[in-house]
Amino acid sequence: MFLKKVALLSAITFIGGSAVSACEISARVSIVGNEFPAIQTVGAGAQECTGAEVSSNLTKDHQSINVPGMQGNPAEYTSAIIANSSIVALMNEDVIRPLDDLVAKHGSDLQSSQLIKIGGEIMAVAFMANAQHLMYRSDILEQIGVEPPKTYEAMLDAAKMIREQGIMENPIGGAYASGWNLAQEFNNMFLGYGGSHFKDGSAEPNVSSEAGINALNMMKQLSDYMNPDFLTHDSNATNAEYRAGNVALLNMWGSRAASQTTAEGVTDAVKNGHAISGPMTVGGGSVPASTLWWDGWTVAKNISDEEAEATFVAMMNAIRPSKMEDENIRTQAVWLIEGYSPTEAAVGVFEAAKMATTPYPMLPYMGLMHSALGAELSDFMQGKESAEQALADIEAAYVASAKEKGFLN
Amino acid sequence: MRHRTFFWFFLPTALAMLLFIAFPIVSVITQSIFAPHSAVLIEVETCTPLVGCTNETKIDQDATRALRQEQPLGRFVGLEIFKDRGHLAITEVNEIWVQSRSLTDFFIGLGNLPFYRAIAFTLTFTFVVTPFVIFLGLIIALTVNALHDRLKGLVIFFSLLPFVITPLIGALVLFWMIDSRGILGSFIQWLFADPDLSLKASTGLMWMALLVYGVWHAAPFAFVIFYAGLQTLPMDQIEAAQIDGATRFQQVRYVVIPHIMPLVTFVALIQIMDNFRVFEPIVGFNAAAHAQSVSWFIFNDLQGETRQLSSASASSVLTIIGVAILLSPVLVRTWQDFKGKT
Numbered sequence: 001m002f003l004k005k006v007a008l009l010s011a012i013t014f015i016g017g018s019a020v021s022a023c024e025i026s027a028r029v030s031i032v033g034n035e036f037p038a039i040q041t042v043g044a045g046a047q048e049c050t051g052a053e054v055s056s057n058l059t060k061d062h063q064s065i066n067v068p069g070m071q072g073n074p075a076e077y078t079s080a081i082i083a084n085s086s087i088v089a090l091m092n093e094d095v096i097r098p099l100d101d102l103v104a105k106h107g108s109d110l111q112s113s114q115l116i117k118i119g120g121e122i123m124a125v126a127f128m129a130n131a132q133h134l135m136y137r138s139d140i141l142e143q144i145g146v147e148p149p150k151t152y153e154a155m156l157d158a159a160k161m162i163r164e165q166g167i168m169e170n171p172i173g174g175a176y177a178s179g180w181n182l183a184q185e186f187n188n189m190f191l192g193y194g195g196s197h198f199k200d201g202s203a204e205p206n207v208s209s210e211a212g213i214n215a216l217n218m219m220k221q222l223s224d225y226m227n228p229d230f231l232t233h234d235s236n237a238t239n240a241e242y243r244a245g246n247v248a249l250l251n252m253w254g255s256r257a258a259s260q261t262t263a264e265g266v267t268d269a270v271k272n273g274h275a276i277s278g279p280m281t282v283g284g285g286s287v288p289a290s291t292l293w294w295d296g297w298t299v300a301k302n303i304s305d306e307e308a309e310a311t312f313v314a315m316m317n318a319i320r321p322s323k324m325e326d327e328n329i330r331t332q333a334v335w336l337i338e339g340y341s342p343t344e345a346a347v348g349v350f351e352a353a354k355m356a357t358t359p360y361p362m363l364p365y366m367g368l369m370h371s372a373l374g375a376e377l378s379d380f381m382q383g384k385e386s387a388e389q390a391l392a393d394i395e396a397a398y399v400a401s402a403k404e405k406g407f408l409n
Numbered sequence: 410m411r412h413r414t415f416f417w418f419f420l421p422t423a424l425a426m427l428l429f430i431a432f433p434i435v436s437v438i439t440q441s442i443f444a445p446h447s448a449v450l451i452e453v454e455t456c457t458p459l460v461g462c463t464n465e466t467k468i469d470q471d472a473t474r475a476l477r478q479e480q481p482l483g484r485f486v487g488l489e490i491f492k493d494r495g496h497l498a499i500t501e502v503n504e505i506w507v508q509s510r511s512l513t514d515f516f517i518g519l520g521n522l523p524f525y526r527a528i529a530f531t532l533t534f535t536f537v538v539t540p541f542v543i544f545l546g547l548i549i550a551l552t553v554n555a556l557h558d559r560l561k562g563l564v565i566f567f568s569l570l571p572f573v574i575t576p577l578i579g580a581l582v583l584f585w586m587i588d589s590r591g592i593l594g595s596f597i598q599w600l601f602a603d604p605d606l607s608l609k610a611s612t613g614l615m616w617m618a619l620l621v622y623g624v625w626h627a628a629p630f631a632f633v634i635f636y637a638g639l640q641t642l643p644m645d646q647i648e649a650a651q652i653d654g655a656t657r658f659q660q661v662r663y664v665v666i667p668h669i670m671p672l673v674t675f676v677a678l679i680q681i682m683d684n685f686r687v688f689e690p691i692v693g694f695n696a697a698a699h700a701q702s703v704s705w706f707i708f709n710d711l712q713g714e715t716r717q718l719s720s721a722s723a724s725s726v727l728t729i730i731g732v733a734i735l736l737s738p739v740l741v742r743t744w745q746d747f748k749g750k751t
Contacts, residue, residue: 063712063714064711064712064716067716084457085714086714088714088715089714089715089716091467091468092468092715094468094470094473094474113458113459114458115456116455116456116457116458117454117455117456117462118453118454118455118456118465118467119451119453119454119455119467120453120454126457126458129458129459169604177695178695178697178698179697201452201466203450227589228589228605228606228607228609228610229588229589229607229609229610230610231609231610231698232609232695232696232698292459292460294457294458294459336458336459353459359457359459359460362455362457362465363465363466364448364450364466364467364468364715365448365715366714367713367714367715368713368715368717370713370714371709371713371714371715375523375697375709378697378698378699379521381698382610382612382698382699384612385521389521393521396494396501397494397495397523399494400493400494400495401495401715401717401720403489403493404444404445404486404490404493404717404719404720405444405445405448405715405717406444406445406446406447406448406484407447407448407450409447
């Protein structure tokens, strides 16, 4: 009986809540995007709209379906939720439309920092920021008597102490799964050592450099303190290790900070000891060995103006400022929405922004570089080849694919 | 059969083959010899949150559209994609040949090129898994056939399970079992008294795991085929062999195996084709760091943020050529058998 009352009560609040939002649309809305909690919230927010069908397809594999799903005419997806890396693919294929007129008409709730302008046109509306930064076990660091590391060198020292004192065998965690994750960790370290992926203003690769060698050597040293299976550990597996209390220090996505201690089966030691801070620097550099990201939404080009407008209205409803009053939603991400006050879980990303972390490069050929890195780095990490050879292989693999795609001759 | 009857009889099959086999092959071949146009790049001001405005490169869509309209298929590149580093790597192979002092040197150099490394794994997988599958399938079939009728159904059901499970799921189950914290992974660590031993971190052990998975998954297929074949065994020949004093092994060697030889050829054919396209276990075992196959390359090319259709098509064409080469001895034999009969 009690449960029924609760259900009824929440149903009433829910109906009341959606009545307040009063989002009316008159044409189809279809969303494709990634599946972490903040994006789930955005997808659900768009579905509050009434008057026409709003469907969402939120999946880890969104990158491989968003371009094909928007190339048709009419496009299957009217909106793609993307990040600064994946908007490039949509721009390259010319499947998203400029939003200037829609922002003028319906975008009064937006802050100017949310508008992603490319060549003077608004191409996307950002709603959250993200960056990888340090997460650590404060109890373990207290036990060995060191401050949370601010550099990767200090992280190595702390890891050494933890291992030597027999507290943990593999105290460092990292999403080093071969492929996208491993390449991303290289990008972090490479930028931290002051490297730049391409020769100025061209698509010529530039990773075969001192910064590249330093980055690889640092990654190798870190991996000595990781679970021996590290080449198969993506963010999820790394977090599982952390939650199980097997890892004390890790460089992890800010978007996962809030859920780190709320998942099922997290031990009390981890719950109480969990702490976060800003990204680390490396090799005496001042720029953090991390990248700054934003997540936002776009509107498809190959749809009718009515559908575009409906999509814009529904997506605006999903990120309206009043959403920030909900405590659960507020902790899910570092929102760029008006009315957001940072929670404890946001410290790391804000620190990353304050430290002038380099944004992930938004270049048409960066995706090819990322793939080449992902494919060619694992040999080095397994100790099968030298850093120089690995970097030469990366450049060669990148050049082959860049020639195919017409970025290099 | 009259030609006319044959024509109408065969027409539906021919149409289906044209639609589902011939056209896709023509399509991948076309895509592999055309590549996207040269990108027209322009610098524009880009403004993003928390960072502000910077100058970034983007593709000039108007110019690109004009290029595309002129030549919708893209830029003709001939065999360039086949020859690049991601595929046959002609230039690189030549360089390695010139630079290496011994054959070992040469093969180590080849191992650094993605295509040849993938071929090495693919061929190992094909030629280890195929014979084991046939051998194991035959053993299971003979054992089950000798069982009491009441037990047969149950044993057949359990023997078939590995084949019933979706390949990817089967691979994932094994993947978690061989994790250094999984049941098999921990057991191996205990067995060799080495807490750092990890199947997933060692290329050799990972290859073994993949091979074991391959045999485990496909053996039931061979078993079912052979078991069906055993039901047609001519009992009079077996009896004759028994009267002649043939042992169990001799009966199998001289009566059973010759009888089901056509089935062995069939299983070998299917298995070579399947194993050459090995893909699911690599994804399921997250083994791309240790083992890659040509099929995995196709997946990888299409999966990145920038899809490489030409490269994926070239890999597909190379797979077709590879399968054709591997099957040629079997096909030639079948053709000779056919000609011998007519």
